[in-house]
Amino acid sequence: MNPMNRMRLAPFNSGHPPWTTPPPPPPLPPLPPPSTFFWTAANVNSRLKELHDTIDLARAMQKELEMLTSMKEKEETTEGDDKGLNDMSLDRFSKFMKENQIEFELQESMSLNAANAIMSKLRFQLEPFRVVTDENSPWEEKSAVKRLADKMEKYKRNMLWRRRKRKRIAENLAKEREIFDQIDKEADEWRAREIAKDIAQLKVEKMKEVAKLKAKEEKKRLESEVRAYGKHYL
Numbered sequence: 001m002n003p004m005n006r007m008r009l010a011p012f013n014s015g016h017p018p019w020t021t022p023p024p025p026p027p028l029p030p031l032p033p034p035s036t037f038f039w040t041a042a043n044v045n046s047r048l049k050e051l052h053d054t055i056d057l058a059r060a061m062q063k064e065l066e067m068l069t070s071m072k073e074k075e076e077t078t079e080g081d082d083k084g085l086n087d088m089s090l091d092r093f094s095k096f097m098k099e100n101q102i103e104f105e106l107q108e109s110m111s112l113n114a115a116n117a118i119m120s121k122l123r124f125q126l127e128p129f130r131v132v133t134d135e136n137s138p139w140e141e142k143s144a145v146k147r148l149a150d151k152m153e154k155y156k157r158n159m160l161w162r163r164r165k166r167k168r169i170a171e172n173l174a175k176e177r178e179i180f181d182q183i184d185k186e187a188d189e190w191r192a193r194e195i196a197k198d199i200a201q202l203k204v205e206k207m208k209e210v211a212k213l214k215a216k217e218e219k220k221r222l223e224s225e226v227r228a229y230g231k232h233y234l
Contacts, residue, residue: 038128039148041148041152044148047125050125051122051125057118058115058118061115061118064111065112067093068107070090071093
């Protein structure tokens with residue numbers, strides 16, 4: 001069994017007969033195999049983005065259909081009593097329908113038609129990617145897919161290598177900055193010690209000068225006293 005067949009999505013059915021049976025979605029025309037241009041990185045990224053948007057839309061549509069189903073079940077069990085609507089989004093949706101006078105059967109029919117259209121679009125967008133799992137795909141397509149996968153793997157390796165290189169450079173810069181800071185700190189400490197030595201040396205020299213000056217003054221005083229004493233006894 002083709003693995004890609006499991007990705008084929010059936011039209012959504014709410015489980016309750018709608019007011020009018022919506023027509024089935026038109027069958028998809030057979031798609032030719034995607035060309036090698038399809039498997040370029042830019043095109044694949046664009047297609048995947050479109051597919052992601054469609055999936056988001058399908059999820060929103062699923063939520064809307066679930067709300068319609070809950071409203072119908074609530075109407076059948078409570079005979080239209082809105083007090084049982086505890087979900088805020090469900091309450092707002094019901095209020096919106098009442099304010100705009102939209103009949104439940106009509107809304108259910110339109111929602112089912114929209115859901116089937118989204119499913120058809122989703123199948124259409126998934127079809128080109130079937131070559132990834134289809135064993136009967138042309139070898140040219142498989143080769144293009146393989147080249148794209150190799151490019152993506154190489155891109156991831158390069159990104160990882162660049163990330164590691166940036167990390168290594170950042171670590172080396174941090175180490176160099178740490179070493180520089182340590183050298184700068186040691187230089188500051190050495191300058192501080194040298195300045196302290198110079199200040200101490202200046203103090204010592206000043207103290208020596210003061211001591212010499214005091215010694216001279218003391219010598220003069222003693223000489224003066226000796227002369228005065230000698231004159232007194234002569």
